[in-house]
Amino acid sequence: MCLAIIMFGVALDICLADFQALFKNPKPIFIGLSSQLILLPVLTLILIVITEPIPSLALGMMLVAACPGGNISNFMSSMAKGNIALSVSLTACTTILAILFTPIIFTLLASTYEPTKELLKTFSISIYDVAFTVTFILGLPLLLGISFNHYLPTLTEKIKVVIKPFSILIFIVFVSVAFFKNKEIFMSYFQYIVYLVFAHNALAFLGAYFYSGLFQLSLTDRRSITIETGIQNSGLGLVLIFTFFDGLGGMAMITAWWGIWHIISGLTLATFWSFKPLCLTA
Template identity: 50%
Template sequence: MEQLIDNVHINFDSKSLWVLNMALALVMFGVALEISLEDFKQLLNRPKLVIAGVFSQFVLLPTITFLLVLMAQPLPSMALGMFMVAACPGGNISNFITHLAKGNSALSVTLTAIATLLAIVMTPLNLQFWGSMYEPTAYILREVAISPLEMVKLVALLLGVPLVLGMWVNHLRPQLAKRLAKGFKLGSLAFFVLLIFLALAKNVDIFVEYVIYVFWLVVMHNLVAFLTGFSLAKFLGFSKENVRSITIETGIQNSGLGLLLIFTFFDGLGGMALLTAFWGIWHLVSGLVLGSFWGHWAIEKEEVV
């Protein structure tokens, strides 16, 4: 059974993969339309908050994911999928969920912007480092022999270029950017999700056999991600608003980026793709539930830390 899922590959031809790349780039462009240079200045104004959020995403979460993999011993391709998810920056809907949760929306936007830029280097670096630390996934990495530099280039194209272009439009025409943002994000995200579902449908019979197995892995991993951000923010004594923001930014990951890297560099390896795709569905559910729960609890005005 292990060989079955590890031998499944979700294949895209070059044209289809190009369409997927464009869809994700448009999603990121839509996110960037709501980001300005002022958001980056938050790093200077509140460095402790921003550094904590970035540390939670790019250092703590991958480290704890590695420990979780050691304990759970998932199938190798799924373990590599967990490392991929943990290596990605915060997800595209984290800003909306933070707003729903009555968290610090400004901090959420700032973390999204900075994490997106850092992901150009940190996503390939974390995947290669942690994947190499666990022998079953290290074997896959050796077999695939990916080029970290090529992955850096692709992440830069998928995240960095749309981020810069979106911010440029926002700087020149802020009102136009505001009108375009919602449509771009929703339309391109819906199109991207549709393409992924069509790809998974080709191997639906095999994937159905692993649904329960993947379900508990993703739920456990996602819960650990939320708890990682929450625990760090509480330990550092941040305000409730900021605790909520850092929790959500750590628990909502850009699984769309992870899927594209899997399709491009791992030939759509079944276990990796299934786990990452299911994460993309589940974190919408868990994020909205958490956001709605927190949204019903008013936050008393307190000193922002």
């Protein structure tokens, strides 16, 4: 319920006009979606095969890669002189598509890597149950928030004043609970977890930047797609972990630390780009 409130707050910043970009210039949208829904999962699997983390940590990396973009990415895109309309459209699209793609991507990744495939067998998880949960905590609040913004703009502005600080507080509580419940695991694998998340997040940023460059997109589009790919909704990941995986320690630690690190790395990258001109050498 708490994450549903967060997503409702996120959707209050989205208006129907934001989706006009889908029809006016669909190329950046499709490249951005493929970067998040295809490129990131593939890069994640490659990193896991190379580093061979313990299965629970690998599952956490897979779940992060299967989650939609995080809402803070829109603010970061603005800082980075990116395409804000593209950023908002990608966040909204991946959030809606998460109803279908989050369970599918996670299941495919976990089933492809033998150690995680064996660990997954110890949990009774239905792809339909995951899809229903994602629909309830992401899809419905998103549609409700967009409707509020469209039909009740004055009320929306008043609600946003309360919802945004509350959303930040809820996210901090999510991460804190994850760390508290798994503090022994975090202390035992601290350096390993930090290293994996750092490498995973860096690979997401770098992969997305060069991938979008292959299609000769503008630098504003490349910056937004890069940030959208590297900023994932770790709050959703934590909810799924506590709902379907009994708060599995390795998964929770990877996801919780990602939730902290991607803010640090994303803001650092956005700040760097804010001082760089929009030219070929940026």
